[in-house]
Amino acid sequence: MTSITEPARATPVCHEADLCVIGGSCTGVFAAVRAARLGLSVALVEQNTLLGGMAAAAQVNEWHSVNDTSGTRRIIGGLTLEIVERLRHRGVIQELRPAHRGQFRFNSAELAVELDDLVRAHRIRVFLAARCVAATRDGARVTSAIIEDRSGRRAITAPFFIDASGDGTLLRHAGFVAEKPTVLQPVNLQAIVAGFHALSAPPAWSDLQPHLASRAYPEANSQPWFFPVPGAPDLRNLFGARLNGIDASDADAYTAALLDGRRLHRAYLDLVRTHTSAPPLAVVAWAQALGVRETWHARCHHRLTGDEILRGHVFTDSIAQGTYPVDIHSAEGTVLRYLDGREERVSRDGSTTWHRWQAGDAPVPSCYHIPYRTLLPREADNLLVAGRLLDADREAFGGVRVMVNMNQTGEAAGVAAALARRDSLTFPQVNPALLHTALNTGGSLLLPPTKVSPNR
Ligand SMILES: Cc1cc2nc3c(=O)[nH]c(=O)nc-3n(C[C@H](O)[C@H](O)[C@H](O)COP(=O)(O)OP(=O)(O)OC[C@H]3O[C@@H](n4cnc5c(N)ncnc54)[C@H](O)[C@@H]3O)c2cc1C
Numbered sequence: 001m002t003s004i005t006e007p008a009r010a011t012p013v014c015h016e017a018d019l020c021v022i023g024g025s026c027t028g029v030f031a032a033v034r035a036a037r038l039g040l041s042v043a044l045v046e047q048n049t050l051l052g053g054m055a056a057a058a059q060v061n062e063w064h065s066v067n068d069t070s071g072t073r074r075i076i077g078g079l080t081l082e083i084v085e086r087l088r089h090r091g092v093i094q095e096l097r098p099a100h101r102g103q104f105r106f107n108s109a110e111l112a113v114e115l116d117d118l119v120r121a122h123r124i125r126v127f128l129a130a131r132c133v134a135a136t137r138d139g140a141r142v143t144s145a146i147i148e149d150r151s152g153r154r155a156i157t158a159p160f161f162i163d164a165s166g167d168g169t170l171l172r173h174a175g176f177v178a179e180k181p182t183v184l185q186p187v188n189l190q191a192i193v194a195g196f197h198a199l200s201a202p203p204a205w206s207d208l209q210p211h212l213a214s215r216a217y218p219e220a221n222s223q224p225w226f227f228p229v230p231g232a233p234d235l236r237n238l239f240g241a242r243l244n245g246i247d248a249s250d251a252d253a254y255t256a257a258l259l260d261g262r263r264l265h266r267a268y269l270d271l272v273r274t275h276t277s278a279p280p281l282a283v284v285a286w287a288q289a290l291g292v293r294e295t296w297h298a299r300c301h302h303r304l305t306g307d308e309i310l311r312g313h314v315f316t317d318s319i320a321q322g323t324y325p326v327d328i329h330s331a332e333g334t335v336l337r338y339l340d341g342r343e344e345r346v347s348r349d350g351s352t353t354w355h356r357w358q359a360g361d362a363p364v365p366s367c368y369h370i371p372y373r374t375l376l377p378r379e380a381d382n383l384l385v386a387g388r389l390l391d392a393d394r395e396a397f398g399g400v401r402v403m404v405n406m407n408q409t410g411e412a413a414g415v416a417a418a419l420a421r422r423d424s425l426t427f428p429q430v431n432p433a434l435l436h437t438a439l440n441t442g443g444s445l446l447l448p449p450t451k452v453s454p455n456r
Contacts, residue, residue, distance in 0.1 A: 011146060014154035015125055017043040019417045020145050021162045022132045025053020026403060027387035027410035028164035029115050030079040034411045034442060036122035038418030043156050044124050045147055047131040048289060051115035053166070053387075055403055056108045057289035059190035059237050061227060062096075063104040063404050064324045068366040069339050075321050075367050077445035079118075080407045086114045092231035103404075107231045127156075132165065135174040140381040140426075142174045160417045160427075164386040164410055167249045168296040171385060176377045177299035180249070181394060185293035185401075186242040186329050189261025193269070195281035196226055196236040203276045205349050211275050217241075217267040223350050224268055235284065239291075240265050244331040249295040257290055293329070293401060297392065298385040301428070302373035306395025310337060310357075312365020316449050317372040317432035319439065320408030326398040337395075340364045367447075370400055372432055375413055381426035386413040408444065415439050 019035050021028045024046030032042040054060040063084075066076035074081075084104055087093035092107035119126050130149035135142055144155040163170040168178045196202075205223045225239040241264045246257045265283060272278050306326060307313075325344075326337040336344040341362055343355040374390045377383055385391075386409040388401050400406075415438045416430045433449070440446055 009153075011153055011155045013144070013157055014151070015043050015156045017041045017125065017156065017158045018421055019043070019160045019162065019414070020156045020158040021045070021164055021414075022145055022170045023053065023164035023166060023387065024048070024051040024115075024126070024128075025164060025166070025387060025406075026055055026079070026083070026115070027053065027406045028162070029119060030407050030410035031162050031164055031386055031414035031417075032124045033079060033118055033122050034414030035417045036124055037442065038415065038422075038438070040418055040421055042122075042124045043127065043158065044119060045127045045130050045132055045145065045156070047129070049129050050112040050288070051119065051126070051128075052108065052112045054289075054291060056112040056115070057287065058291040059108045059192070059287045060291055060403070061106050061108045061229070061237055063106070064322075064402050065103045066404055067103075067323070069323050069364055070366065073366070075323070075445055075447065076404050076408065078408065078411050078439075078443045080404055082443070083111070083114055087111065090231070094228065094230045105227060105230060107229055108237075110231060132169045132173070135170050137174045140379055142170065142380070142383050145170055159382060160420060161383045162386055162410075162413045162417065163298075163383065163389060164413070166292065166295060166388050168298060168385065168389045171298055171377060171383065171389065172296065174380075174383065176380050176383065178296045178389075179299060180247070180296050181294065183330070183394070184247060184295065185398075186244045187246045187248050187257050187293065188242055188291040189240040189258060189265070190287040190291055191238045191240065191262075191265050191283045192229065192285040193226065193236050193238045193281060194234060194284050195279050196238070197234050198279040199276075202226065203272045203278065208271050208275055209349065211271060217264060217271055223348070224265075238265065241268070242329055247295065248290060248292040254290060261290065262286065294388060294397065296389060297397070298377045298389050300374050300385070300391035301376045301378060302371055302391065304370060304374050304390070304392040304396040304400065306393060306398070309368035309396045309399050310339065312339065312368050314449070315369050315371035317435070318369035318446060318449055319372045319375070319412035319435065320370040320405055321367040321447065322370075322400060322402070322405040322408075323367050324399055324402045324405065326395050328394065328398040339368065368399065370405065370409060372412065372416070372430070372435060375409060376427055381428070382420075384413040384416060384427050386410045411442070411444060412439060415442065
């Protein structure tokens, strides 16, 4: 590849804060808000034009259970529940039956406005349509995040940084170690569609399948899902076909997936129109961002394993807890492993078979735990990661990646920043017990930490 050499330049510092958070999904916003509530001045940088990340820009509009495996005890609180209450107040969230994996379905566009209100109320300095493109570093410390926005190239300085960008932009530009799995979870593009609500039942995949070959909708793709949009009964959120083998941190692959996603939506709607008695159907809005499940993972002080989450291993530095099953999508379909030992295999056409991944008499943990060390990049003193960038193996990531879990990692990172600032500590020096207490004082529902069993 040929290259050019750009002239060296001086970059103006546009803002100085106690904490700079890169990425404005709920993870990043919740980090910023929890830190601001503990007195920090916070800068928040988001490349999209709205806050909310996958939940807003990609219209992924379902939060899973906030209860333990008994289904009765709340184990996730904090800002997740605050946002649920705000959306409930506006009538734009639906509570799903507790037995279902999902618990809440919300209106993505309304969520974005609630996040705007939240950051405004906490005097967080938000940079929208601003992309972190570089970083400066002095030894183990990040010294600035360089952003590019409508005003040009500018720097934000802070004593503490959180990378909640999903792709590890700040982490990687600062030169800390990140790894990208060889097999990534697939991407999907979502669309808001009119007309589906008039169908009495979703078009059966078996009715459409015989016609797939004659259409531009390849059989290799999965059946789209469509979900209600709370507050907008005439619309449906159509989750597009899963696109496998896409590295969404690669610009060309990302562009190709957007083009393919839109083409496949149209092909699917044409199929439904032609082969069912569907009323007129039309896309009325495209998601602003591609739905991305996975790209990079930081190399941290601990890599969470599938075994640790499926067996509910308790960590002394637990900062988040959840029950969402290990859920790995691939070109063959989806395999879900539940904490109670069941395994659900869903084929591409949506048919399901049930198995067990462990014996029926094995103890069922009430939840799993995510330790603080999975957010602590090796060799970094003042940088934490939060959200899907955390360090987890393929199986563990398949479970912890969902938003009710990622939200908690953001909250933990924000509170850790406040403790580090207060006591003049590096992030590795933050005391897990104090972090645990501070998180619960602020509304989190972490269970008491228990000693790690000696054989683990
Ligand atoms: C199709 C699909 C369906 C899913 N279904 C569910 C579901 O039903 N329920 C569920 O809970 N989870 C679901 N997930 C998973 C979930 O959406 C993600 O794991 C979760 O949103 C990750 O959160 P995050 O905050 O780590 O990352 P993201 O939501 O990706 O947020 C990262 C943020 O950082 C910003 N950013 C990135 N780079 C930069 C930069 N350089 N500068 C500034 N900003 C930057 C991004 O724009 C984004 O706002 C699904 C995912 C997909 C793709």
